[in-house]
Amino acid sequence: MPDISRLRRFIQAMTRLADQNPSEARWLAEGEALLAELIAHDDWLPEALAEPGPTYRQYLLHCDPLERFSVVSFVWGIGQRTPVHNHKVWGLVGMLRGAEVSVTMHPEPGRPMREGQVDHLSPGQVVGVGSGEEDVHWVENAIPDRPSISIHVYGGNIGAIERHTFDPATSAKKRFVSGYTNTVVPNLWDRSMEMTAGA
Amino acid sequence: MPDISRLRRFIQAMTRLADQNPSEARWLAEGEALLAELIAHDDWLPEALAEPGPTYRQYLLHCDPLERFSVVSFVWGIGQRTPVHNHKVWGLVGMLRGAEVSVTMHPEPGRPMREGQVDHLSPGQVVGVGSGEEDVHWVENAIPDRPSISIHVYGGNIGAIERHTFDPATSAKKRFVSGYTNTVVPNLWDRSMEMTAGA
Ligand SMILES: [Fe+3]
Ligand SMILES: [Fe+3]
Ligand SMILES: [Mg+2]
Numbered sequence: 001m002p003d004i005s006r007l008r009r010f011i012q013a014m015t016r017l018a019d020q021n022p023s024e025a026r027w028l029a030e031g032e033a034l035l036a037e038l039i040a041h042d043d044w045l046p047e048a049l050a051e052p053g054p055t056y057r058q059y060l061l062h063c064d065p066l067e068r069f070s071v072v073s074f075v076w077g078i079g080q081r082t083p084v085h086n087h088k089v090w091g092l093v094g095m096l097r098g099a100e101v102s103v104t105m106h107p108e109p110g111r112p113m114r115e116g117q118v119d120h121l122s123p124g125q126v127v128g129v130g131s132g133e134e135d136v137h138w139v140e141n142a143i144p145d146r147p148s149i150s151i152h153v154y155g156g157n158i159g160a161i162e163r164h165t166f167d168p169a170t171s172a173k174k175r176f177v178s179g180y181t182n183t184v185v186p187n188l189w190d191r192s193m194e195m196t197a198g199a
Numbered sequence: 200m201p202d203i204s205r206l207r208r209f210i211q212a213m214t215r216l217a218d219q220n221p222s223e224a225r226w227l228a229e230g231e232a233l234l235a236e237l238i239a240h241d242d243w244l245p246e247a248l249a250e251p252g253p254t255y256r257q258y259l260l261h262c263d264p265l266e267r268f269s270v271v272s273f274v275w276g277i278g279q280r281t282p283v284h285n286h287k288v289w290g291l292v293g294m295l296r297g298a299e300v301s302v303t304m305h306p307e308p309g310r311p312m313r314e315g316q317v318d319h320l321s322p323g324q325v326v327g328v329g330s331g332e333e334d335v336h337w338v339e340n341a342i343p344d345r346p347s348i349s350i351h352v353y354g355g356n357i358g359a360i361e362r363h364t365f366d367p368a369t370s371a372k373k374r375f376v377s378g379y380t381n382t383v384v385p386n387l388w389d390r391s392m393e394m395t396a397g398a
Contacts, residue, residue, distance in 0.1 A: 015264040019218070048383075063388035065214040065263070070388070160390035179391030184247075184383035189262035189269065191359035192378030
């Protein structure tokens with residue numbers, strides 16, 4: 001049975017950070033350390049939020065009630081990838097299980113997009129991207145024969161932010177609000193079992 | 200389809216209130232006004248969180264990440280009632296559907312408990328109880344032939360607070376951590392439909 005308390009502690013620490021109105025640099029630095037701690041163990045993600053589907057899954061794990069940050073489990077099935085897209089807010093990606101490749105893409109108005117930096121992520125690794133940086137990319141599962149899972153943190157309610165996808169052949173962009181795959185999120189707050197055990 | 204945005208707005212307003220470190224009097228006064236607004240309409244509670252069960256249900260709708268307050272849907276099936284219990288934190292009860300009766304009980308060490316105030320709640324009504332007040336009571340469905348639902352707000356993570364149940368015949372108390380009925384809570388944050396509709 002997954003130990004959801006790791007996720008609860010992560011969310012509480014991120015909330016305390018949010019309450020200090022941190023600069024983006026602080027969000028990225030302190031958020032990276034907290035996310036690295038969370039994904040150092042792969043024993044806490046509920047099975048329902050690790051399930052691959054017909055396309056990649058974006059399971060909301062937690063959204064800050066004031067929408068200052070959100071935490072999402074991305075599950076890549078075999079051969080799955082995102083469209084080319086942007087974010088508009090800072091982001092942190094921590095690899096939990098498997099591996100992924102991210103390819104930065106540069107729009108060239110009216111022409112094919114140009115490929116930029118290619119990043120490979122292995123379990124335990126965390127990368128951060130600022131909101132001011134070139135943040136157009138696509139991501140795919142880098143494992144040929146099983147699903148991969150990364151935990152993302154964004155500087156807003158990422159499923160509700162109006163952003164864009166891009167056509168790699170023409171650099172044309174299209175309005176995009178991603179939403180989330182799941183209509184229910186885990187209940188992190190039932191500590192009755194822990195408390196009874198500790199009595 | 201329920202309009203979950205009412206619950207989202209309520210939780211955001213309660214979070215902003217929590218961020219002001221209010222006195223208990225302010226929590227009760229401003230929380231009462233916000234809860235009255237929430238329960239003035241019965242069009243937002245997801246069906247899964249309105250389902251009666253073999254005993255009364257305590258569905259967590261939201262817990263503040265810093266555990267300063269929690270919001271719970273109590274569903275009373277026909278003939279169902281709580282044990283005699285206390286709370287240890289302030290509470291607000293807003294009647295959403297049906298009706299309930301709350302009976303205050305006074306412990307008399309070694310003897311049967313004495314019945315106190317009897318409160319009847321109808322839809323739209325909200326009552327508050329301070330943490331310092333005598334807060335031992337039992338609650339039951341006041342409708343003989345269908346379920347009743349009230350929305351409760353507490354000054355903490357009520358499912359994780361160590362409190363007590365009482366034996367009405369002897370006033371003896373017993374340690375009690377209620378937990379919650381549900382392992383998943385509603386995702387209030389997928390606004391992709393609303394945003395697409397508004398474009
Ligand atoms: Fe991305
Ligand atoms: Fe009660
Ligand atoms: Mg604050």
